[in-house]
Amino acid sequence: MKVLKFGGTSVGSVDSIKTVINILEENLAKGERFAVVFSAMGGVTNRLIEIGKMAASGNPDYIEFLKGVEERHFAIVRGLIPVKSQSSTFAAVRGLFNELEDILRGVSWIKELSERTLDLIMSFGERLSTMVITEILKSKGIAAEFCDARQIIHTNATYGMGDVNFEITNKQILEYFAKNAALQCVTGFIASTAEGVTTTLGRGGSDFTASILGAALDAEAIEIWTDVDGMMTADPRKVTNAFTIPSISYAEAMELSHFGAKVIYPPSLQPAFAKNITLKVLNTFNTDFEGTYVQKAANGKEYAITGISSIDEIALVNIQGSGMIGVAGISGRLFTALSNNAISVILISQASSEHSICFSIDPKNAQKASEVLEKEFATEISLGHIDSISIEKNLSIIAIVGEGMKKSTGVSGKLFSVLGKNGINVVATAQGSSELNISVVIAKSDLSKALNAIHGVFFQSETRSLNLFIVGVGLIGSTLIEQVRNQTQYLRTEKFLNLNIAGLSNTKKMLLDIDGIKPENWRDRVMDEGVKTNLPAFVQRMIELNLPNSVFVDCTSDKDIVQYYQILLDASISVVTPNKVANSGSYSEYVSLQRTALQRGVKFLYETNVGAGLPIINTIQGLMASGDKFLKIEAILSGTLSYIFNNFSSENRFVDVVKEAKAKGFTEPDPRDDLSGADVGRKILILAREVGVPLEPEEIKISQILPGNCLNAPTVDAFFKELEISNNYFAENQANAEANGEKLRYIATLENGKASIELKTVDSSHPFYNLSGSDNIISFTTERYKDRPLVIKGPGAGAEVTASGVFADIMSISSYLG
Ligand SMILES: NC(=O)C1=CN([C@@H]2O[C@H](COP(=O)(O)OP(=O)(O)OC[C@H]3O[C@@H](n4cnc5c(N)ncnc54)[C@H](OP(=O)(O)O)[C@@H]3O)[C@@H](O)[C@H]2O)C=CC1
Ligand SMILES: N[C@@H](CC=O)C(=O)O
Numbered sequence: 001m002k003v004l005k006f007g008g009t010s011v012g013s014v015d016s017i018k019t020v021i022n023i024l025e026e027n028l029a030k031g032e033r034f035a036v037v038f039s040a041m042g043g044v045t046n047r048l049i050e051i052g053k054m055a056a057s058g059n060p061d062y063i064e065f066l067k068g069v070e071e072r073h074f075a076i077v078r079g080l081i082p083v084k085s086q087s088s089t090f091a092a093v094r095g096l097f098n099e100l101e102d103i104l105r106g107v108s109w110i111k112e113l114s115e116r117t118l119d120l121i122m123s124f125g126e127r128l129s130t131m132v133i134t135e136i137l138k139s140k141g142i143a144a145e146f147c148d149a150r151q152i153i154h155t156n157a158t159y160g161m162g163d164v165n166f167e168i169t170n171k172q173i174l175e176y177f178a179k180n181a182a183l184q185c186v187t188g189f190i191a192s193t194a195e196g197v198t199t200t201l202g203r204g205g206s207d208f209t210a211s212i213l214g215a216a217l218d219a220e221a222i223e224i225w226t227d228v229d230g231m232m233t234a235d236p237r238k239v240t241n242a243f244t245i246p247s248i249s250y251a252e253a254m255e256l257s258h259f260g261a262k263v264i265y266p267p268s269l270q271p272a273f274a275k276n277i278t279l280k281v282l283n284t285f286n287t288d289f290e291g292t293y294v295q296k297a298a299n300g301k302e303y304a305i306t307g308i309s310s311i312d313e314i315a316l317v318n319i320q321g322s323g324m325i326g327v328a329g330i331s332g333r334l335f336t337a338l339s340n341n342a343i344s345v346i347l348i349s350q351a352s353s354e355h356s357i358c359f360s361i362d363p364k365n366a367q368k369a370s371e372v373l374e375k376e377f378a379t380e381i382s383l384g385h386i387d388s389i390s391i392e393k394n395l396s397i398i399a400i401v402g403e404g405m406k407k408s409t410g411v412s413g414k415l416f417s418v419l420g421k422n423g424i425n426v427v428a429t430a431q432g433s434s435e436l437n438i439s440v441v442i443a444k445s446d447l448s449k450a451l452n453a454i455h456g457v458f459f460q461s462e463t464r465s466l467n468l469f470i471v472g473v474g475l476i477g478s479t480l481i482e483q484v485r486n487q488t489q490y491l492r493t494e495k496f497l498n499l500n501i502a503g504l505s506n507t508k509k510m511l512l513d514i515d516g517i518k519p520e521n522w523r524d525r526v527m528d529e530g531v532k533t534n535l536p537a538f539v540q541r542m543i544e545l546n547l548p549n550s551v552f553v554d555c556t557s558d559k560d561i562v563q564y565y566q567i568l569l570d571a572s573i574s575v576v577t578p579n580k581v582a583n584s585g586s587y588s589e590y591v592s593l594q595r596t597a598l599q600r601g602v603k604f605l606y607e608t609n610v611g612a613g614l615p616i617i618n619t620i621q622g623l624m625a626s627g628d629k630f631l632k633i634e635a636i637l638s639g640t641l642s643y644i645f646n647n648f649s650s651e652n653r654f655v656d657v658v659k660e661a662k663a664k665g666f667t668e669p670d671p672r673d674d675l676s677g678a679d680v681g682r683k684i685l686i687l688a689r690e691v692g693v694p695l696e697p698e699e700i701k702i703s704q705i706l707p708g709n710c711l712n713a714p715t716v717d718a719f720f721k722e723l724e725i726s727n728n729y730f731a732e733n734q735a736n737a738e739a740n741g742e743k744l745r746y747i748a749t750l751e752n753g754k755a756s757i758e759l760k761t762v763d764s765s766h767p768f769y770n771l772s773g774s775d776n777i778i779s780f781t782t783e784r785y786k787d788r789p790l791v792i793k794g795p796g797a798g799a800e801v802t803a804s805g806v807f808a809d810i811m812s813i814s815s816y817l818g
């Protein structure tokens with residue numbers, strides 16, 4: 001024996017009822033014995049309540065509304081019963097509506113709608129839907145019978161939520177089913193008192209009916225047919241990656257439902273749980289879906305938690321004072337006072353210091369709670385033993401739920417860590433010793449971000465998203481987007497990572513789209529949908545969106561953009577950049593960015609500031625963290641100059657080689673930044689700071705290789721013209737070096753706290769002699785690498801290697817966020 005229950009949406013239209021009939025026919029074909037419970041057609045119960053209230057308030061429009069409800073039922077009869085058999089069902093529907101009209105007329109006369117009368121009015125919803133569907137089944141030759149649950153389920157006279165008398169009810173159900181072998185179509189939600197007065201079963205009513213029947217009949221299973229794919233890991237309207245839970249325990253279902261998982265209302269299923277009956281939550285509109293199984297013990301757990309739920313709006317009450325420490329009875333009085341005033345408490349937390357107790361309640365009870373407590377503790381407050389009672393609003397609760405967290409370590413660590421990394425402040429927290437639920441109270445404005453971040457971190461094998469906001473889509477930015485495009489599939493399938501480009505900007509246009517800008521068509525979209533660039537607005541919007549796992553990627557060389565780093569890091573948004581400006585400004589600014597990132601638990605990454613994708617900054621940071629001391633750094637840090645001095649010869653003109661370097665993407669947007677030594681200056685300055693030498697930009701000694709006319713040219717084009725003129729100047733230097741079998745190298749040195757950059761000639765015995773292409777070479781002499789320095793060498797400029805360095809920084813944030 002099974003019990004099936006179909007909810008309001010399942011019986012809400014001709015098409016959905018057709019599907020329901022198919023499901024029933026399939027069950028019959030299998031020869032299964034079962035009973036079926038129906039809710040009222042979707043929306044009908046609420047409509048009946050509204051109609052009742054209208055009648056009671058003397059609003060005659062209720063008659064029209066009632067006609068509408070009647071018409072919905074007629075439409076089902078017309079749509080699903082053959083014409084020749086329709087008349088008796090029409091008559092039966094009409095009969096019920098006549099009865100209902102009489103009741104409503106009475107309500108409108110006496111202008112009063114008691115709970116008892118309302119129960120009677122509501123009962124028509126289930127009576128109508130169940131009667132009509134029974135007739136449809138009969139018209140198809142199925143031996144179905146209408147069963148008015150009021151005959152078998154008895155409650156006390158608490159209207160709106162009758163208390164079931166299980167002793168009588170169970171007996172009546174057994175007797176009834178022993179006598180009636182046909183398929184029983186049972187009205188959900190309704191019952192009656194022993195005297196035959198109609199009552200209803202309260203929240204989750206039709207599920208309760210199914211559960212009562214299932215338990216009484218010792219059903220092997222109860223199937224709850226809804227309009228969604230079972231119970232989900234989180235509310236899919238709030239968490240984009242929420243997915244169906246295949247198996248869940250009764251206890252977990254209870255915990256999740258308390259926090260608003262609306263698919264089923266487990267407390268109403270208690271009778272079935274008590275008898276260990278398996279519950280299946282199925283989808284009428286997706287019969288291929290296998291369902292969520294709710295059982296005493298859930299089957300094999302893949303994740304540490306089973307689901308996440310939340311209450312959007314709560315108020316947190318805090319009561320504290322030195323007079324509470326070690327005094328017995330305070331919490332007893334506190335909660336008794338609340339209970340006497342029907343204020344339900346959602347979460348309680350008290351630290352072992354006993355100095356304060358905080359608890360959360362529905363905000364609509366906040367004022368009352370404050371008054372009640374001020375009265376209860378008036379004496380303690382007047383004596384200063386208890387400080388005044390504070391109430392904080394605009395808060396939400398998130399609860400992670402799962403039997404898997406029992407006695408398993410790291411679950412709460414993971415929860416608090418992901419909240420911290422996303423800059424979400426935890427206002428209060430509670431975990432019961434059942435270890436089934438950890439609840440946190442956070443700002444309401446962080447709710448969506450927190451839910452998505454927590455979901456991402458606990459359901460790892462489901463794809464997580466990193467939200468990228470890229471400013472600067474020139475050479476490096478566009479190459480990065482191309483690399484993201486090429487890696488999308490790999491990252492999804494191998495790393496379960498979705499890199500979501502949520503914002504793009506150049507100097508002209510910007511576009512933000514939380515659903516993502518595809519790397520395949522970003523240019524067209526920015527062009528077509530982008531608005532005029534407004535960087536403050538871009539940053540402001542990023543902060544307002546408050547998306548989890550947000551990363552700001554600055555691929556410009558703009559000096560002014562740096563002012564936003566601090567704001568972004570403060571808003572717990574990580575920053576990744578190849579732009580050297582921020583780290584080569586004042587030392588105090590450099591320190592401040594580092595500190596803010598550390599304090600906020602976010603990342604500020606800039607590996608490509610020196611040597612493009614070569615692992616230079618990471619190597620230094622690793623050595624510093626492990627206690628090594630830097631004695632000397634000697635390096636060629638300009639890919640551009642390397643390329644130039646490797647290719648410039650008596651056969652190649654200097655200006656042409658510079659143009660080649662620019663075309664190959666090695667130079668800064670303005671190549672004079674390279675040739676003037678400014679770029680190398682910034683890099684050695686950054687290296688100095690990384691190894692703990694707090695230099696300011698003006699302390700770097702740069703020997704100039706560019707003649708003044710080139711340096712001062714007003715534009716890049718004008719600069720190239722001046723370079724043509726000065727060709728001989730470079731040719732001479734080069735010829736002299738060549739004649740001596742030497743090479744020109746622009747070498748940066750940091751030693752004894754001093755940094756300098758000089759154009760030097762090196763012979764073949766020097767380690768920097770053999771360089772090719774755009775190679776950088778960095779030699780670190782440290783306490784540990786004293787006799788033989790640590791050397792890093794390789795291409796230190798160019799679009800691909802730089803973009804991939806930026807990409808690697810982004811990936812390291814994704815690992816950090818877990
Ligand atoms: N090339 C290399 O090998 C390396 C480069 N880098 C660094 O990478 C960064 C980018 O270099 P690269 O790609 O060559 O430069 P590009 O000049 O090719 O691109 C810069 C981009 O930034 C945009 N931009 C500039 N200012 C703003 C602003 N205020 N708001 C919005 N967008 C802006 C530009 O917009 P628009 O197109 O409208 O002008 C352009 O899209 C530089 O900081 C450079 O130092 C670091 C290591 C190696
Ligand atoms: N223009 C720079 C690019 C890397 O920072 C260089 O040439 O090294």
Ligand code: NA
Pocket residue numbers: 607608609610611612613614615616617805
């Ligand atoms: Na690097």
